Amino acid sequence: xxxxxxxxxxxxxxxxxxxxxxxxxxxxxxxxxxxxxxxxxxxxxxxxxxxxxxxxxxxxxxxxxxxxxxxxxxxxxxxxxxxxxxxxxxxxxxxxxxxxxxxxxxxxxxxxxx
Amino acid sequence: xxxxxxxxxxxxxxxxxxxxxxxxxxxxxxxxxxxxxxxxxxxxxxxxxxxxxxxxxxxxxxxxxxxxxxxxxxxxxxxxxxxxxxxxxxxxxxxxxxxxxxxxxxxxxxxxxxxxxx
Numbered sequence: 001x002x003x004x005x006x007x008x009x010x011x012x013x014x015x016x017x018x019x020x021x022x023x024x025x026x027x028x029x030x031x032x033x034x035x036x037x038x039x040x041x042x043x044x045x046x047x048x049x050x051x052x053x054x055x056x057x058x059x060x061x062x063x064x065x066x067x068x069x070x071x072x073x074x075x076x077x078x079x080x081x082x083x084x085x086x087x088x089x090x091x092x093x094x095x096x097x098x099x100x101x102x103x104x105x106x107x108x109x110x111x112x113x114x
Numbered sequence: 115x116x117x118x119x120x121x122x123x124x125x126x127x128x129x130x131x132x133x134x135x136x137x138x139x140x141x142x143x144x145x146x147x148x149x150x151x152x153x154x155x156x157x158x159x160x161x162x163x164x165x166x167x168x169x170x171x172x173x174x175x176x177x178x179x180x181x182x183x184x185x186x187x188x189x190x191x192x193x194x195x196x197x198x199x200x201x202x203x204x205x206x207x208x209x210x211x212x213x214x215x216x217x218x219x220x221x222x223x224x225x226x227x228x229x230x231x232x
Contacts (some may be wrong), residue, residue: 031217043205043222050217089157097217100147100166105159 002026006092006106014114018080021109024073025094033103034067034077035091043091049075050097082113116141118208120223127196128231134181135191135226137206145211148182148189149220154202162204165189167211193228201230 005024013019025032033048047057049069057067064083069075079086089110093103117140127133139148150162165173165182172180177197181190193200204227207220 033219042224045219045221048217048219056219091159093159093220095217099211100164101217102149102161102164103159103220104161108157108159110157 004092004094004104004106006090006109008109009107010110010112012112012114013082015083016081017113018078019082019086019111019113021077021090021092021111023075023077023092023106025075025092026104027073028096029094029104030072030097031095032069032075033093033095034075035093037089037091037108046077046090079111082111084113087111087113116143116146116208116210116221118206118221118223120204120206120226122226123224124227124229126229126231127193127200129196129198131196132192132194133196133228135193135204135206135228137189137191137223139187139189139206139208141187141208141210143210143212147209147211148180149207149209150178150180150189150191151205151207151222152200152202153205153225154199159205163191196230198230198232201228203227 007022034046046059047067052069067077089108091108093105095103146167148165152160163175177194179192203225205225206223210218
């Protein structure tokens with residue numbers, strides 16, 4: 001299996017621009033999670049989906065952030081408009097719905113907003 | 115809400131020696147899972163070891179083992195025979211077993227940066 005696939009690996013954009021991060025979970029996994037990692041705040045959960053349905057988006061910092069999962073094999077995290085404080089590494093992770101199954105992480109997208 | 119605390123921002127160990135990374139957590143639940151993840155400079159998040167709270171036996175994976183103390187809400191990671199490749203950030207994570215609508219997310223500690231000295 002190819003694992004969780006995220007794109008792009010790096011993204012550099014200017015303040016005010018729209019940014020879209022993409023994630024393909026492991027085939028057969030029924031839950032998908034978006035995390036943000038910064039030096040100051042560590043790993044924070046932004047939103048997660050079970051069976052393509054958003055369950056908890058309380059971690060989404062502002063209305064500028066939105067996430068979708070149109071089908072079981074694809075999810076997007078969009079920031080519009082982007083701001084310098086959005087600069088971070090964004091991880092996508094997926095897991096099976098079985099007891100103690102771990103989260104499998106993608107390699108992350110490093111976002112830099114100038 | 116559950117919280118995870120890693121009180122050691124940085125640790126170092128001599129190659130071939132043993133090191134223990136600390137983790138405590140706060141929860142009112144009785145059924146949950148605990149994990150240690152490793153993040154090398156490549157930033158990939160790699161599962162090291164997992165523990166189910168209802169299992170009293172401490173989990174072991176080759177050179178990695180845990181000391182799970184449920185009453186004390188402590189979950190430390192021991193790395194034996196440390197190798198240069200063990201240098202990384204190590205994250206302790208908690209996951210509730212209470213199923214409301216499918217799977218539950220991981221709650222992470224802030225991490226411990228481990229250096230291995232040759």
